[in-house]
Amino acid sequence: MLLIRPPGVYAPQEDTWLLRQALQDASLAPGSRVLDLCTGTGVLAMAALRMGASEAVALDASPRAVLAARCNARLHRLPMTVRRGDLADAVAEAEEGRRFDVVLANPPYVPSPNPEPPRRGRAMCWDGGPDGRAVLDRLCAAAPSLLEPGGALLLVHSELCGIETTLALLREEGLKSAVVARSLIPFGPVLRERAAWLEARGLIPPGRRTEELVVIRADRP
Structure with a gap:
């Protein structure tokens, strides 16, 4: 896709x-309303519309990402709503009754030596705080x-930030949760650069240079 x-x-x-494949495997119901965080x-979000969603709202805190998503929606002639915002904005709208049948999330989840996730720059796409869970815990x-009742969250992240922790937190919130997809991949540039720090933190064994990605599905009864 261009x-x-x-x-x-x-x-x-x-x-x-991996998240797109999980969405396809979920067999999106025609007319579903989708939020892409x-x-x-x-x-x-565009994939969801092509799979039969009636509405897709795409949210990002980065002005450049918002511009890119709007341009891509226009390029592919898809009726996607794109807004600048973050999880807090989505929650505020939900409190006013705006909920979704499917929520997609590929949040920043890479463990970082920095104590707080960055608020600008490229690293805000992936840095998730020292344990990678700065955004994940809030999302859970x-x-x-x-x-909506009967709706589902599809969330992708690395094993390095705690698969079982995510499952436990979602279940504590009353959601039925399970891993629905896995993929083992080599470290990319960011993790290769942080490999020694990850080893020192005990997040990976010495010499390991692969990570498992997972998609977790969480259903609201």
Whole structure:
């Protein structure tokens, strides 16, 4: 798929495609309303529309990502709503009654030596704090409020930030949760650069240079 991607906007890669495959495997009901958090280029929201969604709202905190997603929606002639915002904005709208049948999320999840996720620059696409969970924990807590009854969250992240932790937090919120897709991939440039730090933190054994990506599905009863 031809995509416009300005510098600083997250490039679709293995986690993107794993999440798209999980969405396809979920057999999206015709007419579903979809929210795509941390949309980047908007490729997942566009995929949802092509799979039969009646509405796709793409949300990103990056102005460049918002511009890219709008351009891509226009390029592919898809009726996608793109807005600048983050999880807090989505929760605020949910409190006013705007909920979704499917929520897609590819949030920043890479463990980082920096104590807080960055608020600008390329690293905001992937840095998730020292344990990678700065956004993930908030998303797990907010998920039920974003979903219509019977709705589902599809969330992708690395094993390095705690698969079982995510499953436990989602279940604590009353969601039925399970891993529905897995993929083992080599480290990319960011993780290769941080490999020694990850080893020192005990997040990977010495010499390991692969990570498992997972998609977790969480259903609201």
